[in-house]
Amino acid sequence: xKSVALHNPTAKLLLNTFTFLLFSLSLSIQAQDAVDETRxxxxxxxxxxxxxxxxxxxxxxxxxALGGVEERRENDWLKKWIRNNVEFxxxxxxxxxxxEFHPSVMTLFPQLTDQQIDDILYYTTVGDPKKTTTAGNxxxxxxxxxxxxxxxxxLAVIVISAFLIIASLLKTISELKxxxxxxxxxxNLRELWRGIKENTFLHVVFTIFMLFLSAYIAFGLLFKVGxxxxxxxxQPIAFSHKIHAGDNKIDCQxxxxxxxxxxxxxxxxxxxxxxxxxxxxxxxxxxxxxFDGIILGKKELDKEIQKLYNAVxxxxxxxxxxxxxxxxKWVRVHNLPDFSYFNHAQHVTVGGLECQQCHGxxxxxxxxxxxxxxxxxxxxxxxxxxxxxxxxxAYYEKxxxxxxxxxxxxxxxxxxxxxxxxxxxxx
Numbered sequence: 001x002k003s004v005a006l007h008n009p010t011a012k013l014l015l016n017t018f019t020f021l022l023f024s025l026s027l028s029i030q031a032q033d034a035v036d037e038t039r040x041x042x043x044x045x046x047x048x049x050x051x052x053x054x055x056x057x058x059x060x061x062x063x064x065a066l067g068g069v070e071e072r073r074e075n076d077w078l079k080k081w082i083r084n085n086v087e088f089x090x091x092x093x094x095x096x097x098x099x100e101f102h103p104s105v106m107t108l109f110p111q112l113t114d115q116q117i118d119d120i121l122y123y124t125t126v127g128d129p130k131k132t133t134t135a136g137n138x139x140x141x142x143x144x145x146x147x148x149x150x151x152x153x154x155l156a157v158i159v160i161s162a163f164l165i166i167a168s169l170l171k172t173i174s175e176l177k178x179x180x181x182x183x184x185x186x187x188n189l190r191e192l193w194r195g196i197k198e199n200t201f202l203h204v205v206f207t208i209f210m211l212f213l214s215a216y217i218a219f220g221l222l223f224k225v226g227x228x229x230x231x232x233x234x235q236p237i238a239f240s241h242k243i244h245a246g247d248n249k250i251d252c253q254x255x256x257x258x259x260x261x262x263x264x265x266x267x268x269x270x271x272x273x274x275x276x277x278x279x280x281x282x283x284x285x286x287x288x289x290x291f292d293g294i295i296l297g298k299k300e301l302d303k304e305i306q307k308l309y310n311a312v313x314x315x316x317x318x319x320x321x322x323x324x325x326x327x328x329k330w331v332r333v334h335n336l337p338d339f340s341y342f343n344h345a346q347h348v349t350v351g352g353l354e355c356q357q358c359h360g361x362x363x364x365x366x367x368x369x370x371x372x373x374x375x376x377x378x379x380x381x382x383x384x385x386x387x388x389x390x391x392x393x394a395y396y397e398k399x400x401x402x403x404x405x406x407x408x409x410x411x412x413x414x415x416x417x418x419x420x421x422x423x424x425x426x427x
Contacts, residue, residue, distance in 0.1 A: 035126050043123025046116055050109065053279060057127055061279060062319065063106065066124045079117050083110050159209070166202070167192035223375075226337060232369035233331040238291040238304045243283075246363035252355045259344040259355075267330050270312040277308060281316050289366040333368055334359070340376075341425050352389060357382075376425075383419035387411040 047055075057067035069078065080088045081095060085106050089096040112120075167189060196202045244250045252259070255272055259265035283301045290296075296304075309315075313322040336342055347353045356362060360371025372378060388411070390396055396417075403412045418424060 035129075036122070037129070039119050039122045040126055040129065042116075043119035043121070044128065046112075046120050047123050050107075051120065054106070057124060059281075060319075067127065069124050070121050075118075075121065078121060079114065082112065082117055082120075084108050163192060166195070170195040227373050227375055228335070228370050229373045230369055230371075231333060232367055233333065234292050235331055235367070236329050237307050238289065238296055238301065240289040240291075240366045241362045241368055242364055242366050243287065243289060252362070253348075256355075259348050261345055261349075263343045263345065265344045267332075270308065270325075270328060273308055274312055274314065277305060278314070278319075281305060281309075291367060333370055334374065336374060339426055341427065351386075379425070380415070380420060383414040386414045388414065388417055 051066070054062040055064070055066045057065060059065050073081075077092075077094075080092075081098070085095065086108065170192060196206045244255075245252060255268040256265040281302075282305065283298055285298055287301060288295055288297055289301065306316075308328075311326050311328045313325045314320075315322050347358075348355075358372055358374070362368065388396055388400065390400055399417070400412050403416055404410065407416055409416075413419070
């Protein structure tokens with residue numbers, strides 16, 4: 001086949017230009033698909049440190065949503081606005097109109113370089129890196145295992161075996177005396193009961209055994225009255241201590257601030273939650289928690305945040321309080337008897353105890369439960385083992401020296417300092 005060459009220079013120029021444009025377009029599409037991870041990471045870091053308190057990418061917060069902002073404003077305009085929007089409003093009518101979005105003045109960032117602003121704007125265009133998760137990545141909640149009481153089981157086996165042996169011996173003796181044979185274990189038990197009634201020694205032993213067994217069962221049941229270890233009520237809002245105290249490292253005393261100063265640690269009011277959740281209206285895509293035996297994901301947890309908004313009367317669309325409030329009916333988990341006195345400030349501030357010492361690994365709990373028995377014996381054991389820390393505490397130095405000589409020890413425990421006296425907790 002004969003090839004035809006283009007002799008017209010204009011046609012050749014148009015063809016070359018069209019080819020170049022197609023090539024450039026393909027490169028542009030490839031460039032858009034390939035995200036510059038370095039710029040994305042740097043822009044995200046700057047956005048999180050400077051902008052996140054007032055802006056989100058996909059919805060308005062205090063300021064407007066910034067996702068795709070470069071499609072709405074020119075790069076040069078944005079740089080002037082970010083560096084000093086107050087001065088920029090004086091010389092630019094569009095800037096003055098944009099400021100009407102919110103009455104508060106946006107923070108000025110004159111220290112940012114062109115490259116840093118470009119990185120922030122790049123991040124607003126490409127967003128967060130996509131995360132891929134597999135089913136194997138979701139950790140299962142630990143199932144508490146109860147250790148078997150080997151000693152009690154062993155004693156029960158020994159006692160039952162002893163009674164069966166005695167029954168068998170009594171049956172054999174009875175048969176040797178000419179009594180009719182009774183086959184099986186029923187015959188053994190019948191002979192045992194007859195032997196207990198007729199033999200004074202067996203009768204006394206059996207009576208003592210039954211008295212001890214009854215006392216053991218009765219005291220065991222009585223000691224469980226008011227002991228609610230592992231009590232885990234269903235709360236009105238699916239609140240995860242693991243997400244807040246564990247993943248996000250929020251200090252316990254940020255929410256339970258009265259633990260340092262008063263007898264009670266207190267249940268946080270809704271306004272404490274709103275310090276963060278005014279800005280955080282949804283959880284991250286991969287956030288999960290277990291609640292009442294069900295795994296909740298992002299969709300369900302976002303609804304739980306909405307329950308908080310309904311309780312405090314917060315309108316997340318218009319960013320205002322409506323005044324229509326509803327109480328959150330939290331269910332108390334830890335509860336001591338009325339005749340026992342416990343002071344959080346005394347243990348947290350003076351004693352320097354960590355919350356986990358009594359409440360367990362709260363930072364690993366989705367649903368909070370009572371970790372320790374909180375019985376008198378449990379408290380006394382702690383007082384016997386805990387030594388008084390004298391560093392920076394001149395109050396105890398003199399009495400510590402006297403008690404050290406009295407008990408012949410280097411370190412004095414809380415119990416030796418009076419921590420076992422009844423009147424310390426019961427008065």
